[in-house]
Amino acid sequence: MADNQEIWRPGSFTKNFSWGSPSAGLSELHEILRLGFAGEMADVPRQEFRRRLKASGRPDYIPINFFLFNKSIRGIDHLCADELVFQALNWDHTPRFDKLALFAFNLSFAGRWTGARKEQRRPALWANAYIRERLASQLGWNTRSVNANDIERFVEGDVRYRAETTRKLATNLNHLFLGGRLKELESVRIERWWVDCLFLALDRIIEDRLLDKKNTFSSEYASLLEQAGFVELTGKPTLEKQLAIKHLVALYDACGGRARFSDEATKARTETLVPDVQFFVANDHRPRGAIHRTNPRILKSIPAACAMLAKYAGFDDLSPDDLEDFDLEDYVKRRTQAALDRLKQQNIEPSMSAEELMKLMRGE
Structure with a gap:
């Protein structure tokens, strides 16, 4: 349901944030988080984060205003070390990180910092609404219809969107969807990125x-x-x-x-x-x-x-x-065999082998 009190302003998202080809995923963001947090799982002052990035020549406004969470600690603006940072610091860049980072953007909880406008607390509600109201509700999570033209039509026709341009936002968001592997979010099975997203959601909420x-x-x-x-x-x-x-x-x-x-x-x-x-x-x-x-x-x-x-x-x-x-299949097989061994020690004979049970679980 649309909330007419919401105001959608894209802000700096309509700029060219120079993250390279979608085939590289969100590797640039991954490196930015490593540099900005200096490998430490600890909240970092916002200005210190920006100072660390300045030497590398990398853009900082998109990461700190759209992907990370800001809060004041003893009167100083900080960026929070949460699940997104945990994944970036402890693992090399992977598609799993891309999907988690895209979720962080779409969830759109960025907190507050000195000088931030009210709407910057939820800076990408237009992306959030596109996923929930268009992709999930109308398209049933069929991503084949997602492209810059569809995104532009969605924001252009919504009274919540307050900006002069829609095309640059649409092309940038579609670019982010490609790099963040939106199509892979269609999976009906639980995967590790999904589990990580739940922890990140609770961190931010x-x-x-x-x-x-x-x-x-x-x-x-x-x-x-x-x-x-x-x-x-x-x-x-x-x-x-x-x-x-x-x-x-x-x-x-x-x-x-x-x-x-x-x-x-x-x-x-x-x-x-x-x-x-x-x-x-x-x-x-x-x-x-x-x-x-x-x-x-x-x-x-x-x-x-x-x-x-x-x-x-x-x-x-x-x-x-x-x-x-x-390895999921190997784990299930070993656990099943261990259970069968325990039954055997108790003189309870199973009617099928571990391999047969595995086939049954796979629906073969």
């Missing part, structure tokens, strides 16, 4: 509410995701995705929200929630994997210190190497 001095309780997470249009923004809705949201919300809560990036906060949370288990001190500080026992497609990369908290939420732990080389 909670921070945005804090700007209005609103605390957020874990019981509200699922409904806030729904209000923000998370499902509509991330491809075709399925029952598998709806069921996964419940498990991922529990994992996000167990890990402490954005405090998961603080070892100190994570240690305190572990001692509170899992008092009988010694805090997991990781010799290997690379992120680990949390995989849900009911559906191995629900796989989330988490900071190493969150391993015990993930177990508390009903997830199994994957080592950094297992996470890096994760």
Whole structure:
């Protein structure tokens, strides 16, 4: 439903932001985040971020005004280290990052900074509305109809759009859709980028509410995701995705929200929630994997210190190497064989082999 109180102003998005060919994906943004945060998972002053980028000659307004979240800390404008930054700092550029970054843009929560106009808090609502109202609602997530002409017609005919030009916005947005691999968001299965998007959505929603001095309780997470249009923004809705949201919300809560990036906060949370288990001190500080026992497609990369908290939420732990080389079919096969072995130890004979069970699960 259109909100006539919304005002859509494209701002600097109508400029040429020089990110190269769509075939390169959003690799330029990936490098910008690495430079701006200097490899540290910590909020960085906005001016310091810009200073670090200036030496490289890279544009900074699009990343800091459209892709990142801004907030004031002790009177100084900062850029938040959240799930998007976590993925950029810990992995090389991949298509998974492109899809997460595109989601961050489409979700359009950018926070507040000194001198920002009111509408800059949600700077790309025109893109958000195009995905939710046009692509999801009218086209059923069939991306074949998405192009610059269709985007231009959408914004041109909407009273919420307040700018002189529509063509440059349309061509830039279509370029971003190509680089961000919008077509790959059509997938009906849960994939790792989708799981990452859910964590990023909660990071941004909670921070945005804090700007209005609103605390957020874990019981509200699922409904806030729904209000923000998370499902509509991330491809075709399925029952598998709806069921996964419940498990991922529990994992996000167990890990402490954005405090998961603080070892100190994570240690305190572990001692509170899992008092009988010694805090997991990781010799290997690379992120680990949390995989849900009911559906191995629900796989989330988490900071190493969150391993015990993930177990508390009903997830199994994957080592950094297992996470890096994760193979879904091999994982299911090994888990199935282990279950059959346990049954055999109890003198319970299965009626089919692990291979036969795998075929049954694949629908063969």
